[in-house]
Amino acid sequence: MFASIGRRLAGLLATLLAASFVIFAAVYAAPGDPAVFLAGGRDKLTPERLAAVREQYHLDEPLVVQYGRWLWDCLHLDLGRSFQYGDQVSDLLSSRFPTTLALVGYATVLFVVLGVGAGVLAAVRRGSWVDSAVVGTTTLTASVPSFVGGIALVAFFGVRLGWFPVTGSGEGFAGTLHHLTLPALAMALGAVAVIARVTRQAMVEAGAADHVEVARAAGLPEHQIIRRHVLRNALGPVVTMCGLVTAGMLAGTVAIETVFGLSGIGSLLVGAVNSHDFPVAQAVLLLMVAGYILVTTLVDLVHPLLDPRLKAMRSSA
Amino acid sequence: SGATTGASTSGTEAADLTLIPTTARATGSVAAVNWLLEDEPDSLDLDTQGGSAGRTVLGNVCERLYQLQPDMSVRPSLVRQAARPDATHLVLTLRDDVTFHDGSRMTADDVLFSLKRHAEPEMEQSDEFGNVSAMRKTGDHEITITFKQPDALFTKALAGDAGLVYNREQVEKAGEDFGTPGQSDACSGPYELSGWKSGDSITLTRADDYWGEQPLTGKVVFRWADDSAMVNALATGAADGTYADNIGTAAALRGKKGLDEHFGPSTSTLALIPTERGGLADPDIRKALSLALDRSGIAKSGYGGLVEPWATPVGSGAWGYAKDAFAAAQKQLTDAPAKPDAQDLAKAKELVKNAKKAPAEPIVIGTDSSQGRMVIANAVRAALTQIGLKGQIKTVPAAQYGEFYGDKEARADIDVLVADWYISKSDPFGFYDNGLSDSANNWVGFKSPEYDAKVAEGLRTLDDAKRAELAIDVQRRFADAAVWIPVAQMPTALVLDDKLTGPPASMAYLYYPWAAQLGAKKG
Amino acid sequence: MLLDIQNLTLGLPGAARPLLAEVSLRVGAGETVGLVGESGSGKSTTAKTVLRLLPEAASVTGRVLVDGTDVLALDGAGLRAHRAGTVAMVHQDPRSALNPVRRVGDFLVERLTSTGTTDRRTARAKAVELLGAVGLSEPERRFGQRPHELSGGMLQRVVIAGALAAEPRLLLADESTSALDVTTQAEILALLRSLREQRDLGMLFITHDLHLAAAFCDRVYVMYAGRVVEQQEADRLFTHARHPYTRGLLACSPELEDIDRALEPIPGRPPSLSDTFTGCPFATRCPHAEPECGTWIPEPVPLPGGGTAACRRLADLPEGPVEQPVLAKRSPA
Amino acid sequence: MTAAITVDARLPVRRRPVLVIAGAAFLALVVLAAAFAPLLAPYAPDAVDLSASLVGTGGDHPLGTDASGQDLLSRVLYGARTSLIAPLALLAIAALLGVTLGTVAAWRGGWVDTLVSRVTDVMYAFPGLLFVVLIIAVFGAGITTSVLGLGLAFAPTIAKYTRSVALTERAKPYVDAYRVQGMGGVRICVRHLVPNLARSIVGYLVVLFGEALMSLATLSYLGFGSQPPSSDWGLMVQEGQAAIVQGALLPALVPGTAIAAVVVAFNVVGVWAADRLGARR
Amino acid sequence: MSAIETRPEAPLLVADGLTKTYRLPGGERLTAADRVSFTVPRGGSLGVVGESGSGKSTVARMLVGLVRPDAGTVAVDGRDRATRPPSFGRAAHRLARAREIQMVFQDPYISLDPRLTARHCLRTSLRLHGRDAGDGRIAALLDQVGLGAREAGARPHELSGGQCQRLAIARALAVDPRVLVLDEAVAALDVSIQAQILRLLDEIRRDTEVALVFVSHDLAVVRHITEETVVMRRGTVVEQGPTSRVLGAPEDPYTRLLLASVPRRGWDPADAERARAEADAA
Numbered sequence A: 001m002f003a004s005i006g007r008r009l010a011g012l013l014a015t016l017l018a019a020s021f022v023i024f025a026a027v028y029a030a031p032g033d034p035a036v037f038l039a040g041g042r043d044k045l046t047p048e049r050l051a052a053v054r055e056q057y058h059l060d061e062p063l064v065v066q067y068g069r070w071l072w073d074c075l076h077l078d079l080g081r082s083f084q085y086g087d088q089v090s091d092l093l094s095s096r097f098p099t100t101l102a103l104v105g106y107a108t109v110l111f112v113v114l115g116v117g118a119g120v121l122a123a124v125r126r127g128s129w130v131d132s133a134v135v136g137t138t139t140l141t142a143s144v145p146s147f148v149g150g151i152a153l154v155a156f157f158g159v160r161l162g163w164f165p166v167t168g169s170g171e172g173f174a175g176t177l178h179h180l181t182l183p184a185l186a187m188a189l190g191a192v193a194v195i196a197r198v199t200r201q202a203m204v205e206a207g208a209a210d211h212v213e214v215a216r217a218a219g220l221p222e223h224q225i226i227r228r229h230v231l232r233n234a235l236g237p238v239v240t241m242c243g244l245v246t247a248g249m250l251a252g253t254v255a256i257e258t259v260f261g262l263s264g265i266g267s268l269l270v271g272a273v274n275s276h277d278f279p280v281a282q283a284v285l286l287l288m289v290a291g292y293i294l295v296t297t298l299v300d301l302v303h304p305l306l307d308p309r310l311k312a313m314r315s316s317a
Numbered sequence B: 001s002g003a004t005t006g007a008s009t010s011g012t013e014a015a016d017l018t019l020i021p022t023t024a025r026a027t028g029s030v031a032a033v034n035w036l037l038e039d040e041p042d043s044l045d046l047d048t049q050g051g052s053a054g055r056t057v058l059g060n061v062c063e064r065l066y067q068l069q070p071d072m073s074v075r076p077s078l079v080r081q082a083a084r085p086d087a088t089h090l091v092l093t094l095r096d097d098v099t100f101h102d103g104s105r106m107t108a109d110d111v112l113f114s115l116k117r118h119a120e121p122e123m124e125q126s127d128e129f130g131n132v133s134a135m136r137k138t139g140d141h142e143i144t145i146t147f148k149q150p151d152a153l154f155t156k157a158l159a160g161d162a163g164l165v166y167n168r169e170q171v172e173k174a175g176e177d178f179g180t181p182g183q184s185d186a187c188s189g190p191y192e193l194s195g196w197k198s199g200d201s202i203t204l205t206r207a208d209d210y211w212g213e214q215p216l217t218g219k220v221v222f223r224w225a226d227d228s229a230m231v232n233a234l235a236t237g238a239a240d241g242t243y244a245d246n247i248g249t250a251a252a253l254r255g256k257k258g259l260d261e262h263f264g265p266s267t268s269t270l271a272l273i274p275t276e277r278g279g280l281a282d283p284d285i286r287k288a289l290s291l292a293l294d295r296s297g298i299a300k301s302g303y304g305g306l307v308e309p310w311a312t313p314v315g316s317g318a319w320g321y322a323k324d325a326f327a328a329a330q331k332q333l334t335d336a337p338a339k340p341d342a343q344d345l346a347k348a349k350e351l352v353k354n355a356k357k358a359p360a361e362p363i364v365i366g367t368d369s370s371q372g373r374m375v376i377a378n379a380v381r382a383a384l385t386q387i388g389l390k391g392q393i394k395t396v397p398a399a400q401y402g403e404f405y406g407d408k409e410a411r412a413d414i415d416v417l418v419a420d421w422y423i424s425k426s427d428p429f430g431f432y433d434n435g436l437s438d439s440a441n442n443w444v445g446f447k448s449p450e451y452d453a454k455v456a457e458g459l460r461t462l463d464d465a466k467r468a469e470l471a472i473d474v475q476r477r478f479a480d481a482a483v484w485i486p487v488a489q490m491p492t493a494l495v496l497d498d499k500l501t502g503p504p505a506s507m508a509y510l511y512y513p514w515a516a517q518l519g520a521k522k523g
Numbered sequence C: 001m002l003l004d005i006q007n008l009t010l011g012l013p014g015a016a017r018p019l020l021a022e023v024s025l026r027v028g029a030g031e032t033v034g035l036v037g038e039s040g041s042g043k044s045t046t047a048k049t050v051l052r053l054l055p056e057a058a059s060v061t062g063r064v065l066v067d068g069t070d071v072l073a074l075d076g077a078g079l080r081a082h083r084a085g086t087v088a089m090v091h092q093d094p095r096s097a098l099n100p101v102r103r104v105g106d107f108l109v110e111r112l113t114s115t116g117t118t119d120r121r122t123a124r125a126k127a128v129e130l131l132g133a134v135g136l137s138e139p140e141r142r143f144g145q146r147p148h149e150l151s152g153g154m155l156q157r158v159v160i161a162g163a164l165a166a167e168p169r170l171l172l173a174d175e176s177t178s179a180l181d182v183t184t185q186a187e188i189l190a191l192l193r194s195l196r197e198q199r200d201l202g203m204l205f206i207t208h209d210l211h212l213a214a215a216f217c218d219r220v221y222v223m224y225a226g227r228v229v230e231q232q233e234a235d236r237l238f239t240h241a242r243h244p245y246t247r248g249l250l251a252c253s254p255e256l257e258d259i260d261r262a263l264e265p266i267p268g269r270p271p272s273l274s275d276t277f278t279g280c281p282f283a284t285r286c287p288h289a290e291p292e293c294g295t296w297i298p299e300p301v302p303l304p305g306g307g308t309a310a311c312r313r314l315a316d317l318p319e320g321p322v323e324q325p326v327l328a329k330r331s332p333a
Numbered sequence D: 001m002t003a004a005i006t007v008d009a010r011l012p013v014r015r016r017p018v019l020v021i022a023g024a025a026f027l028a029l030v031v032l033a034a035a036f037a038p039l040l041a042p043y044a045p046d047a048v049d050l051s052a053s054l055v056g057t058g059g060d061h062p063l064g065t066d067a068s069g070q071d072l073l074s075r076v077l078y079g080a081r082t083s084l085i086a087p088l089a090l091l092a093i094a095a096l097l098g099v100t101l102g103t104v105a106a107w108r109g110g111w112v113d114t115l116v117s118r119v120t121d122v123m124y125a126f127p128g129l130l131f132v133v134l135i136i137a138v139f140g141a142g143i144t145t146s147v148l149g150l151g152l153a154f155a156p157t158i159a160k161y162t163r164s165v166a167l168t169e170r171a172k173p174y175v176d177a178y179r180v181q182g183m184g185g186v187r188i189c190v191r192h193l194v195p196n197l198a199r200s201i202v203g204y205l206v207v208l209f210g211e212a213l214m215s216l217a218t219l220s221y222l223g224f225g226s227q228p229p230s231s232d233w234g235l236m237v238q239e240g241q242a243a244i245v246q247g248a249l250l251p252a253l254v255p256g257t258a259i260a261a262v263v264v265a266f267n268v269v270g271v272w273a274a275d276r277l278g279a280r281r
Numbered sequence E: 001m002s003a004i005e006t007r008p009e010a011p012l013l014v015a016d017g018l019t020k021t022y023r024l025p026g027g028e029r030l031t032a033a034d035r036v037s038f039t040v041p042r043g044g045s046l047g048v049v050g051e052s053g054s055g056k057s058t059v060a061r062m063l064v065g066l067v068r069p070d071a072g073t074v075a076v077d078g079r080d081r082a083t084r085p086p087s088f089g090r091a092a093h094r095l096a097r098a099r100e101i102q103m104v105f106q107d108p109y110i111s112l113d114p115r116l117t118a119r120h121c122l123r124t125s126l127r128l129h130g131r132d133a134g135d136g137r138i139a140a141l142l143d144q145v146g147l148g149a150r151e152a153g154a155r156p157h158e159l160s161g162g163q164c165q166r167l168a169i170a171r172a173l174a175v176d177p178r179v180l181v182l183d184e185a186v187a188a189l190d191v192s193i194q195a196q197i198l199r200l201l202d203e204i205r206r207d208t209e210v211a212l213v214f215v216s217h218d219l220a221v222v223r224h225i226t227e228e229t230v231v232m233r234r235g236t237v238v239e240q241g242p243t244s245r246v247l248g249a250p251e252d253p254y255t256r257l258l259l260a261s262v263p264r265r266g267w268d269p270a271d272a273e274r275a276r277a278e279a280d281a282a
């Protein structure tokens, strides 16, 4: 068990290293002098500035050494200085991350509750109008890109009805909740669809298993069968999917924060890419990728707890 | 749902707007106001990153040697008195009662340090010091500046960012971090910077031991939002006011309950700037384009009728003196009609037909994709089609758009830039030096020795009336050559909760402690 | 009679013929009754009707009496009680009959408590006792194990223990040894046999192996295309099979002892649900078929030694054991 | 072990194909509209009419106009071209790469598999659009970069899927039979294995199409993809967004609805097709 | 290799010391076949019996080369199948090996390419080996296994299990193999169909002199169709010899257990229990 966790963590580290290397080395793929590229645009490119970039990135040393230093600095939360803001990148990130985290957390709560609920309902009432309604609605919401959904929500609930504020991330718990409701909903809509479908599918599959019929043949009450045999067995894929979707949402904030004008790391990334602020872009990418890997690993570790067959395979693996 | 989803663009014509420099005086105090900016300032060190967001904030925090007044005139501020012993010397006598926010007293050393910092080549304001040959401390409270030749605009520059006075000790201590979140300001002024939560807000609080008059408003919290969010925030009362950088914001909020809108003079214009690429190298083609451009259409479609078709590249806010003369002269320019009539079009086509270097390739119009600029770009394309030429639009993300102004390479594949331009000085000459043969902003390569001479003379001429005469002459030459193609002048738009009043409505807000005037209508 | 199925016919909308046609079958207390037939002949369907586990949209006629109650008339709580009480079923694949994510013990405890008569503490003790009763070593430890940790034979014992939990009087064993190795199959059969003796269980034993049925059961029903074609005492079936299908099956099943006998395949293939019949379904494969067989609706004809066979040519058919090749003609599928 | 094979005679559950037919018809219409945009569109996509800025539905402009007075219907029709072709191109790139990698990994197994799996794992560590954003950060925005980048980003998904179905397929004895017959690995893969997976992979791709379209639209919306004056739908939404506050919803709503409608139709048809083609989900 | 003369009395197929160890996840090892040796004469028939997991399939797969043995050799006509004659290219070697041994798998549906019709399936095999792939040849092959014109145009899912298995046999025969390995080839079929296939195999043996290796867990079937039998248990051969002796008068307790477990007239499962006790004791 511990060995398997250890192995997962080692895998996490390896993937993280590889991904960070890709992020770091990307600048070498850019046409031209990496220093010029890193200096962010050609506006007011003084020799001093180039020199500063060379120093910050240790551009005179071999690639691997540079990477090592960069990584070392990153580990010490020294992510360099933003070219656009002139501020420490780590400060920029730390002031924006809470918004993003709150947004993702809120969206996660929304899609888990709504998605799993709808999925279970559809599966239990399979073939009925409830099922059709759930399947129909989710097909629809899954097909609306989050930014379009976001804009529609803004237009309707923000502008027309004025129920929700459409800017800023609010203060205090209630304020944050109020401010983030629309963006979280916009992000969650697609996810609700995914989760509802996965839940429904997993429940239907779990319900088709022989042991469910066996339980029914033994005269167990239906609600017990659904709870202990169908839902319980469907949890694996559902939890995995929830984890994956949550992890992916970190990146999904790129669009949503832009739509709602939220200052999180997503909009920071878009701004940084547009203004060639590469140190910031690198740092945000690294943060998002790390978050993603972390969550997916966590899900991976949780999965065997839900399905002991996997545990057996893993711990012997 | 039917035909109602299109916007009802109320037919506000710019001509209806009367530009009033300031709002009624406030009498009541206010604990705090929420103010909106179009964007988070990149930095609060205006020497390294200038921008209107930063200026809007710092106008209240950092005082300058001179001060731009709401009516766009300039008056001494941290300078008690100025003297010009001869045409090439300026002696500034400083106030001795000024304290910085950390309590220390402003000294001549601080002033000299600040001026020298502004003058460093990589700093934003360095070009203002191009004429300066020496800056010296000549007394405990005295600085003497020596010019290579007489400079009529220098004191006006000192009302802008070139006149900011920093507390030397604090700036040096902060080093590279100066101007970033978490640092304090190093200034004197009615407000002090009490917090900058990166990505969230900037807070100013009333400076208790301010050497001047105490403001009515205790705290100003700045947040930022893009256009639509800004409109919503103001409409719902989440914010108390803004200087709408994008005039469309003001257009969208017109007539909203609970809000007042004030429009004041600005130097700002919308213009087309032909570039080095050469599609518009021929002045006749430029003039033809100018003649064919539907300026009032642009004003209506792109800016809700809040901008005014304009024939010069400087807004009326630049008329810090001799206003009437300038106004009359502006009316005489006919090459930039508000709405081209048949005659204009015929003339334009004629010009194209006879042009020496009619472009074979489509003319590339550079812009970002913001609504107003896209409308201009589209209008330019339409105008070009009308006069028998081809246009093509190239857009870049908003964040890259700024590069067009400063970076020749970024402009390399566009022929004309859809530009917003303002000058900080309330003097047309502050603009016309852009037409000098050696100016970095003379992209199209306009060369005219007479023009150069007249500008040089104007810049040397300290007498306002004489300078105005020269300016009008230069203005005509610039228009004749269509070095730039003016589109419209853009007023400053102040959107304010209708319980508040006080701040100026003119472009002075960028350099003037506007929040210090802000207060409730009734006390 | 413990189980009495009378003229059970089960149809599905869209199917060309009924899944079950006029099936009558009886199991007495303490009796082991075999049900054999090739795949798709309707064995499992018959067993499931006893628990009223019918395909959706199925139409049923006939009666299924368990201890005198008509199962087909039950629903709701009565049906649940019926399923949880008198009758229990053991399926073919023990691995898929147990919920893989729950412990073996949970499976049993769930069965024991579902009637609401036992609390969890006593249920636990009872479960361990049951595990011991089906011959599992270390029942305490097995209780906490999960299905994937046990072998197929052990799991089938657990499933049997689960079936016994409700103290049923009738056990439906649907191919419950087919998925196991021969040696394990023998163990399970020995277990079933001893349980039957101890508890006086009636058992419906379903298999497709005629030899196994004949060796293990008291009486055997042979099914073909949803019909019971023959029913006899097990001993007599080896020696005096009467229906041509039964005889065909015996002739084509290889035997260990009887090596000199050539295998005689039945021509053609077992019918699927899309094949329809106007008369005897076996007629097309039957060596003794006459044109009239194609229109004769099969009905059980009593046999002299007891039992029945549904063939209209019984009188003309050879009697006695199937030793000589009886099927002369050979044709490919 | 002796379980007899039962031919599953269970009747196929009848799906409601009405929706599927409607979806397919709609898609056909969209494709035709894109192909014949010049004939159908009442205006040129870039025809400016400053006097008709932000007009609503009805009259000369069936779907209204944007701020520059460009006809939204015409723009949406022309926009269908990039909006449909770009995702197709990206899927083609991704499929070529992904299917090759996935098949090789499944067939060769061992270190090849490990290598391919590790590489895809690293790509997988970039959630959603991030990999493309990185590429755009380096190479600059544009529809070509976006298509190539997304193609690369989608490839691992397809590789992973292909690998898993190929592993299952490879374990089927008919593949062993080919080997026993003396057929070479490449030939088995190219001539038999991949064709047998094709249905399932195509089914998977059909479902991915909606995602590809949405991802590209998102990139265009963020300003990373198609550049103006293209009438790509994502871009149109971005351009139209500013008009919302002026009370004009159409400029954002029309292209937004177009995206959603096409994706809905594709998902309805795609899920049905994927089921018919036996794609695993 | 060509130096070795094929002597008529030499066995056709020689498996010598075949050993295969699988590495299980978790580092354990499982010896699925441990020094398995046997021979099959020209036109002979060998049965391999044993419980599930005893290594029967592993041996079968080593024979055809689907599994590479850790140790031991398989030779046909005195030629070691693993070593490539210098004159052969890789592909030629592969094809030559294919002509030595062919295989029929357990599940008839999935051992056929679902995309190909019966005719197409045979044509692929014939073409691969550069044989005449004309319709006449194909029809003859189909006829040999009792399939007609209707079946020729059908895909596997349109055929019954028995028909599929016939096609699989035809596909193997298309290559003209010397040895045919059948891994549980009748286990998935109904008894009536199973008998048909067994009879077909009998006929093929008579007509073509192909040798059979018949892997099955069903002792009765093996008794019917084979002359020699190998009994496997946990990877090792516990007993081998003529079928009549091994299954008639078994020496090994494990073989006795297997036999005692087979239901037949007058059988009592308790007998098997006793035999197990003996086998476990041994």
Ligand SMILES: Nc1ncnc2c1ncn2[C@@H]1O[C@H](COP(=O)(O)OP(=O)(O)OP(=O)(O)O)[C@@H](O)[C@H]1O
Pocket: C012, C019, C037, C038, C039, C040, C041, C042, C043, C044, C045, C046, C054, C055, C056, C208, C272, C273, D004, D005, D006, D007, D008, D009, D010, D011
């Ligand atoms: N729920 C169902 N819906 C439709 N057809 C069904 C259903 N259940 C069984 N059948 C069909 O009914 C026929 C009889 O099935 P049944 O399972 O009773 O056969 P069996 O004799 O038990 O066969 P086997 O030996 O394969 O288990 C088969 O053709 C089967 O496909």
Ligand SMILES: Nc1ncnc2c1ncn2[C@@H]1O[C@H](COP(=O)(O)OP(=O)(O)OP(=O)(O)O)[C@@H](O)[C@H]1O
Pocket: D001, E022, E023, E024, E030, E031, E032, E050, E051, E052, E053, E054, E055, E056, E057, E058, E059, E217
């Ligand atoms: N590729 C493999 N990797 C690991 N273990 C394997 C592999 N193939 C077979 N085994 C194991 O080797 C042992 C022998 O397997 P094999 O398939 O040869 O048995 P078998 O006698 O054919 O059994 P059955 O009657 O179930 O087909 C089994 O325990 C099996 O789990």
Ligand SMILES: [Mg+2]
Pocket: C043, C044, C045, C174, C175
């Ligand atoms: Mg069955």
Ligand SMILES: [Mg+2]
Pocket: E056, E057, E058, E183, E184
């Ligand atoms: Mg096997």
